[in-house]
Amino acid sequence: MRQVTIIGGGSLGLLFTHFFTERGWDVHLVVRREEQRESLIKEGLTYHRGGEVQTNAVSVTTALPKNREGLFLYAMKYDDLVPLFNNLPQGPKLFIQNGIAHYDALQNEPNCFFATVEHGAKRLGDVQVLHTGEGRIRLARAKDEPKQGDILQSLEELFIIETIEPEQLLLGKVIINSCINPLTALLRVPNGHLVESISAERAMREVYDELMNVLPSMKKHVPFERVRAVCQQTATNDSSMFVDVQQGRKTELDTIVRPIIERGRLNQIPTPRLHMLYQLLTSLHER
Numbered sequence: 001m002r003q004v005t006i007i008g009g010g011s012l013g014l015l016f017t018h019f020f021t022e023r024g025w026d027v028h029l030v031v032r033r034e035e036q037r038e039s040l041i042k043e044g045l046t047y048h049r050g051g052e053v054q055t056n057a058v059s060v061t062t063a064l065p066k067n068r069e070g071l072f073l074y075a076m077k078y079d080d081l082v083p084l085f086n087n088l089p090q091g092p093k094l095f096i097q098n099g100i101a102h103y104d105a106l107q108n109e110p111n112c113f114f115a116t117v118e119h120g121a122k123r124l125g126d127v128q129v130l131h132t133g134e135g136r137i138r139l140a141r142a143k144d145e146p147k148q149g150d151i152l153q154s155l156e157e158l159f160i161i162e163t164i165e166p167e168q169l170l171l172g173k174v175i176i177n178s179c180i181n182p183l184t185a186l187l188r189v190p191n192g193h194l195v196e197s198i199s200a201e202r203a204m205r206e207v208y209d210e211l212m213n214v215l216p217s218m219k220k221h222v223p224f225e226r227v228r229a230v231c232q233q234t235a236t237n238d239s240s241m242f243v244d245v246q247q248g249r250k251t252e253l254d255t256i257v258r259p260i261i262e263r264g265r266l267n268q269i270p271t272p273r274l275h276m277l278y279q280l281l282t283s284l285h286e287r
């Protein structure tokens with residue numbers, strides 16, 4: 001049977017637990033808190049989508065079980081992933097975080113795969129997840145990567161497996177997130193505002209142009225029109241960074257914006273706008 005171990009029982013971890021369970025996989029979830037483990041054992045995991053509600057039993061522990069085979073899917077945020085870098089299992093590992101700092105750290109590690117998730121999910125407490133938006137799950141398989149035939153093939157029912165460098169795939173999302181997330185978080189507006197206000201759109205364009213100075217080869221993959229389209233398609237959504245700010249949580253700036261500033265610094269390309277956005281948002285949780 002196809003086995004997957006999902007580490008992290010937050011919004012995406014619970015969504016993927018549901019996705020794999022309903023496709024008949026042997027799923028095991030690793031959560032951080034005993035309280036969440038007990039609730040999941042007692043109540044199962046409930047998935048909500050529109051009017052649809054499904055509850056399934058979950059196999060769950062607070063520590064990574066020994067002797068699990070198959071895929072290990074890491075579903076926590078970047079900051080919580082960093083302490084695990086030195087203790088990753090040997091088998092195939094899949095990372096679905098936004099941003100790119102995890103790729104920068106793990107790119108030379110064997111058996112690591114990287115995906116971007118365009119679905120939206122919101123955890124409703126410890127045992128319920130709301131599927132807020134459908135989208136693609138794109139998994140990068142580099143051209144020169146040794147064949148991981150079985151494991152990648154078995155993911156095809158859920159993921160789009162693309163022959164693309166993981167860095168290019170992740171940068172595509174980083175560009176969109178860098179244009180939209182910091183500005184919406186600072187202005188405290190939903191995504192649509194960035195194309196509804198002339199001045200906000202100009203500011204977003206300036207951020208985009210600065211990103212393209214650092215990543216010129218990405219312009220053809222993510223033209224400015226694509227960023228505008230995401231703002232329009234998600235017009236009423238609050239970006240994840242705006243939600244983090246509303247809830248007083250640390251944002252994902254260190255994996256979304258900071259790696260671009262670093263790439264600029266390495267190539268002597270100034271990034272004053274990104275630097276300013278980074279400083280302003282960082283200051284919010286330094287109080």
Ligand SMILES: NC(=O)C1=CN([C@@H]2O[C@H](COP(=O)(O)OP(=O)(O)OC[C@H]3O[C@@H](n4cnc5c(N)ncnc54)[C@H](OP(=O)(O)O)[C@@H]3O)[C@@H](O)[C@H]2O)C=CC1
Pocket residue numbers: 007008009010011012013030031032033075076077078080081096097098099117118119120121122123240252
């Ligand atoms: N939510 C979404 O719609 C989307 C999210 N993403 C990306 O996916 C990543 C995860 O986001 P999301 O699911 O929303 O985040 P959440 O904050 O909802 O969930 C993260 C979960 O990881 C758990 N966790 C942290 N450290 C560990 C650990 N060492 N062992 C086990 N569990 C751990 C947390 O536990 P605890 O509950 O105890 O804090 C929490 O439940 C982010 O990079 C995000 O940007 C990408 C696309 C869409």
Ligand SMILES: CC(C)(CO)C(=O)C(=O)O
Pocket residue numbers: 098176177180181191230234237238239240241
């Ligand atoms: C695409 C976007 C901006 C949608 O809100 C997103 O991924 C996020 O909020 O992090």
